[in-house]
Amino acid sequence: xxxxxxxxxxxxxxxxxxxxxxxxxxxxxxxxxxxxxxxxxxxxxxxxxxxxxxxxxxxxxxxxxxxxxxxxxxxxxxxxxxxxxxxxxxxxxxxxxxxxxxxxxxxxxxxxxxxxxxxxxxxxxxxxxxxxxxxxxxxxxxxxxxxxxxxxxxxxxxxxxxxxxxxxxxxxxxxxxxxxxxxxxxxxxxxxxxxxxxxxxxxxxxxxxxxxxxxxxxxxxxxxxxxxxxxxxxxxxxxxxxxxxxxxxxxxxxxxxxxxxxxxxxxxxxxxxxxxxxxxxxxxxxxxx
Amino acid sequence: xxxxxxxxxxxxxxxxxxxxxxxxxxxxxxxxxxxxxxxxxxxxxxxxxxxxxxxxxxxxxxxxxxxxxxxxxxxxxxxxxxxxxxxxxxxxxxxxxxxxxxxxxxxxxxxxxxxxxxxxxxxxxxxxxxxxxxxxxxxxxxxxxxxxxxxxxxx
Ligand SMILES: Cc1cc2nc3c(=O)[nH]c(=O)nc-3n(C[C@H](O)[C@H](O)[C@H](O)COP(=O)(O)OP(=O)(O)OC[C@H]3O[C@@H](n4cnc5c(N)ncnc54)[C@H](O)[C@@H]3O)c2cc1C
Ligand code: FES
Ligand code: FES
Numbered sequence: 001x002x003x004x005x006x007x008x009x010x011x012x013x014x015x016x017x018x019x020x021x022x023x024x025x026x027x028x029x030x031x032x033x034x035x036x037x038x039x040x041x042x043x044x045x046x047x048x049x050x051x052x053x054x055x056x057x058x059x060x061x062x063x064x065x066x067x068x069x070x071x072x073x074x075x076x077x078x079x080x081x082x083x084x085x086x087x088x089x090x091x092x093x094x095x096x097x098x099x100x101x102x103x104x105x106x107x108x109x110x111x112x113x114x115x116x117x118x119x120x121x122x123x124x125x126x127x128x129x130x131x132x133x134x135x136x137x138x139x140x141x142x143x144x145x146x147x148x149x150x151x152x153x154x155x156x157x158x159x160x161x162x163x164x165x166x167x168x169x170x171x172x173x174x175x176x177x178x179x180x181x182x183x184x185x186x187x188x189x190x191x192x193x194x195x196x197x198x199x200x201x202x203x204x205x206x207x208x209x210x211x212x213x214x215x216x217x218x219x220x221x222x223x224x225x226x227x228x229x230x231x232x233x234x235x236x237x238x239x240x241x242x243x244x245x246x247x248x249x250x251x252x253x254x255x256x257x258x259x260x261x262x263x264x265x266x267x268x269x270x271x272x273x274x275x276x277x278x279x280x281x282x283x284x285x286x287x288x289x
Numbered sequence: 290x291x292x293x294x295x296x297x298x299x300x301x302x303x304x305x306x307x308x309x310x311x312x313x314x315x316x317x318x319x320x321x322x323x324x325x326x327x328x329x330x331x332x333x334x335x336x337x338x339x340x341x342x343x344x345x346x347x348x349x350x351x352x353x354x355x356x357x358x359x360x361x362x363x364x365x366x367x368x369x370x371x372x373x374x375x376x377x378x379x380x381x382x383x384x385x386x387x388x389x390x391x392x393x394x395x396x397x398x399x400x401x402x403x404x405x406x407x408x409x410x411x412x413x414x415x416x417x418x419x420x421x422x423x424x425x426x427x428x429x430x431x432x433x434x435x436x437x438x439x440x441x442x443x444x
Binding site for chain 1: 290306307308309310313329330331332334337340343344345346348349350351353354397400401404416418419420
């Protein structure tokens with residue numbers, strides 16, 4: 001399986017990459033880790049004339065800390081995220097999510113920016129980054145702007161990014177306090193993609209009530225989404241088993257679960273409720289400890 | 290397009306089309322056929338090599354992406370004719386039958402033990418789950434990696 005022929009360009013700065021995109025917008029696509037794009041090219045599901053490899057642009061890779069947030073470059077690999085001491089300390093939920101992607105070879109090559117831009121409805125990061133209320137910074141010919149994670153995904157393989165834009169960094173807030181997080185997924189056997197993935201963060205107040213709960217769900221619907229019904233059922237409540245179970249029952253409120261060979265709509269709805277409950281239980285336990 | 294890379298310590302240059310996959314550069318241009326191709330769809334891991342020290346599926350990397358990098362294949366694994374402890378333990382513990390998955394399996398095991406020198410059985414199974422073996426049922430492979438961890442720990 002060999003892709004059809006293309007021209008390969010390897011810009012060394014972000015400005016050059018954006019200019020190359022603009023000059024060739026009809027036929028050029030970006031290449032990051034290649035672990036979604038190369039399989040597509042090999043299957044000839046796409047036959048772009050030009051690939052613009054952004055992997056050697058300095059500044060697009062790496063993890064930094066800014067006040068109460070983590071700043072992650074778009075070209076940072078899944079392995080770099082799962083193994084970074086700072087991510088593990090400040091935001092273990094993100095490290096755990098990265099560690100559950102595919103296999104080690106995929107995590108060595110694939111990037112967070114590539115995964116988010118590709119917007120596979122079964123990808124793992126979107127659930128977690130919605131739950132963490134992350135911001136995605138994109139840069140294009142008119143400069144930089146940012147999206148909240150939950151407003152970024154517009155459908156299968158579709159995002160709010162404009163043509164000629166590059167996802168340059170991800171800002172992950174890391175609030176302090178009695179916080180707990182969990183990511184639970186039912187995975188496709190061969191690849192590890194989520195048939196249903198639920199990410200939860202909860203914060204408890206000093207008297208043990210739920211100050212806020214934030215829930216992102218992937219794999220279940222055409223786009224990853226925030227489970228607002230679950231969140232509002234939890235806010236201000238004591239995290240009892242009954243409250244958690246009743247809240248989790250709202251995991252697919254206003255959502256039409258998708259159907260494919262990995263599961264029927266009914267099955268996916270069931271998974272979403274069960275995994276939401278389990279993720280909430282884990283997160284509450286962690287927040288209380 | 291000119292691609293220049295170090296393969297098992299030797300810098301070599303090739304003139305390839307940008308669409309050439311790294312696995313085909315290794316097998317067809319560099320004539321190193323120890324790296325195998327099976328599924329061609331990024332699943333089986335038979336094509337695994339080390340790229341700048343990281344295990345990758347070379348059927349899912351373009352040769353041009355490896356320009357300027359260091360590649361290690363199974364041919365570069367034994368030193369001065371002496372098998373690497375992981376190779377030795379695959380032999381000792383019957384970690385292979387037909388051997389088709391073995392080069393990829395060994396390079397992935399190398400990555401695993403480099404990052405986690407004393408893995409549990411569960412960590413080994415998770416560590417090699419990007420590599421498929423249709424013969425052994427995996428138990429002997431897990432045993433071989435466990436034994437190799439012990440051998441490497443003695444050094
Ligand atoms: C065997 C296998 C198993 C996998 N399992 C999982 C899994 O369990 N969970 C999961 O979430 N994913 C999984 N993946 C997908 C993997 O995480 C990919 O790495 C990821 O989806 C794409 O990242 P990439 O860097 O490889 O992007 P590429 O493949 O290089 O690019 C993907 C797309 O995004 C565009 N793009 C890339 N970077 C940017 C950017 N910075 N700005 C704008 N556009 C950009 C490209 O033009 C392309 O259209 C798996 C992949 C494989 C091959
Ligand atoms: S041939 Fe590369 S993963 Fe199977
Ligand atoms: S030994 Fe035959 S495929 Fe593994």
